[in-house]
Amino acid sequence: MNTTTSLSTAAARKLASVTKSVPQMQGITPRWLLRLLPWVDVSGGVYRVNRRLSHVAGDGRIDFTDVGGSVRVIPQELCELPCLQGFEDAEILEALADRFVQRELAAGEVLAAAGEPAERLFLIARGRASMTRLGQYGDTVDLGTLGDGDHLGDRAVLQAAQTWDYTVRAETPCTVLTLERSAFDSALSDAAALRAHVEQFIANSRRPQDKNGQAEIELAAGHRGEHTLPQTFVNYERRPREYELSVAQTILKVHTRVADLYNGSMDQTEQQLRLTIEALRERQEHELINNPDFGLLHNVVGKQRLQTRGGPPTPADLDELLCRRKRTKLFLAQPRAIAAFGQECTRRGIYPQTTEVGGQIVQAWRGVPLLPCDKIPITTAQTTSILALRLGEEHQGVIGLHQTGIPHEYEPSLNVRFMGINERAVLSYLVSAYYSVAVLVPDALGVLENVELGR
Template identity: 50%
Template sequence: MSEESKPASLGIDAAYQLSDVTKTTAQYQSLTPRWLTRVLEWKGLETGIFRRNRVVEDQSPLEVLCSQIRKETVIPQTFIDYEEKPREYVLNSISAIINIDTRISDIYSVPHNQIREQLRLAIESIRERQEGQLINNDDYGLLRNVPDSQRIQSRTGFPTPDDFDELISRVWKEPSFFLAHPRAIAAFGRECTRRGVPPATVDLFGSHFLTWRGIPIFPTNKLLVDGVREPKGKAGKTDILLVRTGEANQGVIGLYQKNLPDEQSRGLSVKFRGIDDKGIASYLLSIYCSVAILSDDAVAVLEDVDIGNYYDYN
């Protein structure tokens, strides 16, 4: 049937004007699961300052006791000494201001409330920055505070089972989890498969994770590859962490300010700053956080790991 002989009908463009469209909320590709903030043990602070007291361990108490024993009837005397200048952690502030035109929020808030969506996305962004700071902050970040005795280099450049075992030997007192960039986890999986020891998996938080020696390996893109979160090429260098968490285990703990005014979630406040004479509503979002390594053997790092495929180089 020719175009001229088709019966007249409503066109698609015109019909579209009467149709309803199902809309998603704004999809934010940069958001991640942020496993580190989920699996860390967190301690709430009253004043924003945390003091880490430690024992002076130049000589063990047992050695002192034995050195003082002369006769069986002598009662040994000793004491446990403390550091005189313990480290103190002051919570770090991560803040953002969100401005919203009230005219826009009044008119264009169906089906999705504009104020709620703007705050949701801003909170997610701040939480992403928080995880990045827990790992990379120049003052308190995990990578910056791993003792030299807990830093190791890969035997081959690629992350191998031997390297992971070496990490476990440094954090052998109840290690909690490995932390690695997704590309590093893929490289480790390839090395395990090449050696005939594919890693087992475990279900946690409704997701599947590779494990090594029963310890889960959590992915994060905050452990950068050549200084970036999302490397473009096949190769690159990164680090892999092994962490023991928990205050009772003398491990790594996250710190936050509790009982904040206008608290929205753990350590995060959302304060309404008012509406100016141009109708712009303003909100201040602030999160207060830090992370403390309670004992040196609570964390170890495998440095300068190559994420490239082994077969690309051999």
């Protein structure tokens, strides 16, 4: 018995000495975004985008600029508000725009409630909200919806003791900019020209009394038969966007007994380093999509944010997403969103085509590949988003940013530095990846939001 055990142990040791062990890792995804993004080398670590700022005056809607998760109203667009129409002092409008505060609303959250004091002005930058009021017989009367570029509460900053006549509730997640009456009064105190303009507006307005005795400010009659055509103004952004490279880092620790396996070869250390880099690349793709500063989901302008017609993604939804830009290179969607789209196609008797990308056959729509990406989040309400991208500097699209030629470079824009060995014989390596992503022009990136994953 003892002899047999001794022989078996010796045979096992001999087998281990000639067998190569390759550690494996769960959770490695195709990482289509990392694979297909055209990467631009940023030697100085900063990439500046001098983007044209274009806005239409006189169309009744307010435009915004988006920088990551931050939204700012274009100062000249404040002239779409009735009380500021015709006011042209750019510096005062710039200062007034800085007084707005960004606020995020979840679906179902109330923005303004009927009967409550009206003390602030709202500008809706993203999302959709419904307006309702209580009817004569206690029923709810639908007053329509508000969307990107709409505003409400312009009376609230002009007169005190106002109350909301209706209730405004977010139907989808919304981004709004708010201006308190106190902040508007402060702006009037700081700018005599603005104060004179608003006072003249009030003087030229009439205040009819409704049946409840509540005053409303309305524009005077004027020349109602004449129409002023909207005008498009083009300039360069005064504060061009500068993309600084972000860094993702991790520390790999390997015991010397692992590193010394197989007659002192570094094979096991190399394998552990390979798995560490795989995990780092997964995190890198996650940041390219979700980072609040440069992530794609946070850098889609309002005009490129679309809502589904009925919840699940339909062919018509993807067609509308496609028509917003030329040379769409790919769709990026949650695997479950792709499945939901396939179900909608089947329901309509439509069979999407397939195409080849990188030697793999994937689903496509109108010849544009529909690629899976599990880094796109799913909300608690079981909704998600679908991204559409145009790629490349030559097409003014979306590009990846990195820096090559860095010290201790192991892969392009990724380095591995040996940090030493501690008293417990543990080797430490610092693994760092430098990256970012830039959207060169607004229509290079679009998103279909609030995509339901199934009913």
